[in-house]
Amino acid sequence: MILIIDDDVAVRASLQLLLQGEGFATCEAADPDEALRMLAEPALALVLLDLNFSIETSGDEGMALLERIRAARPGLPVILVTGWGTIDLAVKGMKLGASDFINKPWENSHLLQSVRTLIDLKAKPEAPIGRRELDRRYQFGHIVGEDPQMLTLLETVGRVADTDAPVLIMGESGTGKELIAEAVHQNSRRRGKPFVKVNLGGISTSLFESEMFGHVRGSFTDARFDRVGRFETAHKGTIFLDEIGDLDASSQVKLLRVLQDRTYEVLGSSRTRTVDVRVVCATNRNLEEMVARGTFREDLLYRINLITLRLPALRERPKDIPLLVDFFLGNLKEIYGRPGLSVTREAARWLQGLPLPGNIRQLKNLVERTVLVSRGDALDVADFKSQYDASPVKSGTVQLPGVGTLTLEEVEVEMIRRALAFHKGRIAKAAVALGLTRSALYRRLEKYNLPYDEAAD
Incomplete structure (x- = not known):
């Protein structure tokens, strides 16, 4: 009642x-x-x-x-x-x-x-259920894990997916936030509609309205054609706003309006449009601390976090590491035509003891590099250790500038320049090296006004 x-x-x-x-x-x-x-x-x-x-x-x-x-x-x-x-x-x-x-x-x-x-x-949640029952009820095929923390999180995902509640996914980089966002969509009533991913960290302030709400021809210099915005593309579906903690203050205000009123205006048009979307956000930042510092709007935080899902770091669920390694090997067997690939028991235990600050992304990279350079199909501790020792992402070995020496933006600009120089201007390869999509790298190049040669790609 x-x-x-x-x-x-x-x-x-x-x-x-x-x-x-x-x-x-x-x-x-x-x-x-x-x-x-x-x-x-x-x-x-x-x-x-x-x-x-x-x-x-x-x-x-x-x-x-x-x-x-x-x-x-x-x-x-x-x-x-x-x-x-x-x-x-x-x-x-x-x-x-x-x-x-x-x-x-x-x-x-x-x-x-x-x-x-x-x-x-x-509605009250049920008693904890196992992975087999979760897979029977929901579509979690690409999410690997049997740790109790993960099972509890997946049960929550399944339970809230069929609502239209805004979801905020929090967790360290590389923990699989995008996979959880896709699972929310695939288990919802909107599963047959668009799932639109937006990396907010790669959108400059000047392009925010055009990217998110679209523009009409002639609305600004170089607007030669009408553009459909991300919210219009996601109408009746789900929009995934990744890296929402990177959004600048003016863009936060513009985003808040569409989330609160379900309305927006295309850049260059005075007609108000209505949109029906499910909003899922993700960040590796502490938004509560950002609110306290005044760098993230409190009203926006309340609008996006009716449900908050906190993804555990990989070091908090080490028993899932062998499962993830087996999953990665299953894909690599087909990609590289090596059906005999396997990991020794000793190697699996050694991998479980690594800190892996880059989480699942770092583990996947380590496994693939080890497969590429190994001569035999049975991967042992020595195989993984040689690649781990050669990685610049080893815990405690990353050489960073002193605090106050460079801003975060200056570090990002320098890494983009180095990646482009190393890969001779090839955008696709530089994007992979930086852990970005091509479109995300292009947005950062525009954001920082960095030169690049499209013909080199």
């Missing part, structure tokens, strides 16, 4: 018709006292709460009631609904425990989506 709390009888009637038409039972309250009496209803699953019950428009009345609701029913989801919404009010409400914030007049599909998502998420 859904409790509608609003002093306007017309609003209550409108919400009741909408919700009952979708099969939800409802009850209503016109003031805080009546609302508090109705909290005793055991079947109550969610509250829609107006923030003002008089001519006062500060929202204080609703916030006070929200606190009392949270005290009486801590686990009850509350959606704030107001005609006088501001960003500061939304953040205040989220801090007090509200689950979502919707402005009047609301969009029916948006409100219903939020209601369904929160009710689905409120």
